[in-house]
Amino acid sequence: MISSLGTRVTELTGVRYPIVQTGMGWVSGPELTAATAEAGGLGILASGTLSREEMVAGIRAIRERTDKPFGVNLVGTAPDVEDRARELIKAEVPVASFALAPAQSVFGLLKDAGIVVIPSIGARRHAEKVAAWGADAVLVQGGEGGGHTGAVPTTLLLPQIVDAVDIPVIAAGGFFDGRGLVAALAYGADAIAMGTRFLLTSDSTVPDRVKQAYLAAGVDGTVVTTLIDGVPQRVLRTRLVERLTAEGRGPRALARSVGSAVALKKEVGSSWAEIVRQGLAMRRQRDLTWGQLLMAANTPMMIRTGMVDGNVELGSLATGQVVGLIDELPSCAELVESIVADAQKILSRLGELA
Numbered sequence: 001m002i003s004s005l006g007t008r009v010t011e012l013t014g015v016r017y018p019i020v021q022t023g024m025g026w027v028s029g030p031e032l033t034a035a036t037a038e039a040g041g042l043g044i045l046a047s048g049t050l051s052r053e054e055m056v057a058g059i060r061a062i063r064e065r066t067d068k069p070f071g072v073n074l075v076g077t078a079p080d081v082e083d084r085a086r087e088l089i090k091a092e093v094p095v096a097s098f099a100l101a102p103a104q105s106v107f108g109l110l111k112d113a114g115i116v117v118i119p120s121i122g123a124r125r126h127a128e129k130v131a132a133w134g135a136d137a138v139l140v141q142g143g144e145g146g147g148h149t150g151a152v153p154t155t156l157l158l159p160q161i162v163d164a165v166d167i168p169v170i171a172a173g174g175f176f177d178g179r180g181l182v183a184a185l186a187y188g189a190d191a192i193a194m195g196t197r198f199l200l201t202s203d204s205t206v207p208d209r210v211k212q213a214y215l216a217a218g219v220d221g222t223v224v225t226t227l228i229d230g231v232p233q234r235v236l237r238t239r240l241v242e243r244l245t246a247e248g249r250g251p252r253a254l255a256r257s258v259g260s261a262v263a264l265k266k267e268v269g270s271s272w273a274e275i276v277r278q279g280l281a282m283r284r285q286r287d288l289t290w291g292q293l294l295m296a297a298n299t300p301m302m303i304r305t306g307m308v309d310g311n312v313e314l315g316s317l318a319t320g321q322v323v324g325l326i327d328e329l330p331s332c333a334e335l336v337e338s339i340v341a342d343a344q345k346i347l348s349r350l351g352e353l354a
Contacts, residue, residue: 005340008168009042009191012116012136013095014069016040017340018181018191020139020170021198021332023073023097024147024318025049026307027206028198030058032332034065035203039336042191044071044097049304052084059091071095071118076102082109089113097139101126107133118170122150127161127169137168139193145173146196146234146320149224155187162188176322178342182350185343196320203332207310211329213238213317219324228302228316236317240302 007018021028021036023046036043045062047055055072062070074084076098085106088096096110098119110117111134119130120139127138140161142154150157154173162169171184172193184192199206200214217236224234227244235241306315330338 005343007185007190009137009170012168013042013071015042017336018185019336019339020044020172020191020193022139022172022193022195023047023071023099024195024199026304027195027204028073029205030061030065032198032201032204033058033070034062035201035332036198036336037062037066037068037070039331039333040068040340041332041336042069042071042095044073044095046073047084048073048075048078048099052080052087055084056087056091059087059093069094071097071116073097073099074102076100076106076119082106085109088115101130101133104133107135111136120172121161122152122157124160124164127165131165131167135167137170137190138165139170139172141193142171142173143224143234144321146222146323147318148231149173149234150232158184158187158189173320174322176325178339178344178346181339181343182346195318196323197326197335198332199319200323200326200329201332201335202329206307210306210310210312210315210317213312214319214323215327215329217319217323219321221324222319222321233316234319234321236319236323238317239313240316 005017009018010016017040019041021032021041021043023044025046025048028044028046030045033043033045045058047058050058059072072088072093074081074096077100078084081102085096088110093115095116095118101119107117116136118137118139119135120141121127121130122141127140130138138161140157141149142157143149143151144154154171158171168190169188170191170193171187171189174180175184175192175194176197181192198204200211213236221237222234223237223241224232225241225244226232228235302316303318305311306317309315
């Protein structure tokens with residue numbers, strides 16, 4: 001085991017290295033989360049596609065695999081987000097991350113219990129808002145990142161956020177090796193977060209045929225589209241994406257969205273009233289049109305088709321542009337150690353230059 005690389009994020013979360021595995025629906029389950037934690041990084045369990053009972057079972061499963069710190073990602077607009085927060089408190093989960101910021105009261109509930117709160121943001125004003133609420137750190141994703149993403153690249157967004165807040169910043173979007181970690185530290189960040197890179201490990205439960213589709217992609221093999229759920233989302237270029245582009249937002253798109261909502265309701269055990277309330281909250285927070293709101297259920301169910309069922313042609317395969325630079329499937333332990341070892345060599349060389 002190589003020596004640690006300490007930053008404000010490692011001190012805050014208790015992990016060995018400033019490397020975070022993001023909470024990816026249908027991807028970062030107990031297996032990947034625990035493997036990342038054991039490797040010395042911060043593994044995060046994605047709970048947005050789990051029922052509350054499944055989330056609790058997932059936390060237990062992680063604890064059976066590791067005694068290292070880990071986090072759980074919550075959807076801030078979920079109708080039962082406060083109940084889920086109380087489950088994290090009961091289970092003494094060290095870190096809570098958020099895909100969308102919850103009500104300020106949920107922040108307070110978690111912080112009063114001593115849980116580290118790390119929301120994900122994509123703009124300076126959002127970082128300033130959650131910092132004022134008492135967030136312990138923020139995860140900022142630039143446009144190179146996968147899934148829902150903005151238009152500003154990490155190299156521009158990251159320094160903007162670092163200058164705007166005095167809490168630790170975790171950089172996401174375009175990171176996969178030690179060079180990226182050093183670059184993020186140079187910008188003033190305290191850690192990097194990676195999704196695609198952890199998806200493409202031997203510890204990831206994503207089907208092999210899906211991993212091979214990722215490995216075959218080039219740096220031009222992704223596209224940002226609003227045709228999956230109405231919000232810009234970076235995914236692999238597949239026949240599905242081409243079909244959606246041709247289909248547009250007509251009656252077929254609406255029918256697909258309704259079908260996705262029905263399937264999602266069954267999957268997470270929500271009532272229609274809860275889904276409507278969550279949709280209204282998403283509309284306020286993301287400033288969605290009613291048409292975009294109707295499409296919102298598409299993402300989790302289409303991701304499931306790819307990441308769980310292994311259907312490369314019909315599933316949505318969220319990915320960062322960095323996919324074009326990845327050509328192997330190491331274990332989480334091998335990945336984390338190689339990133340830190342390379343980073344330390346680079347920092348040593350730069351130290352000599354200084």
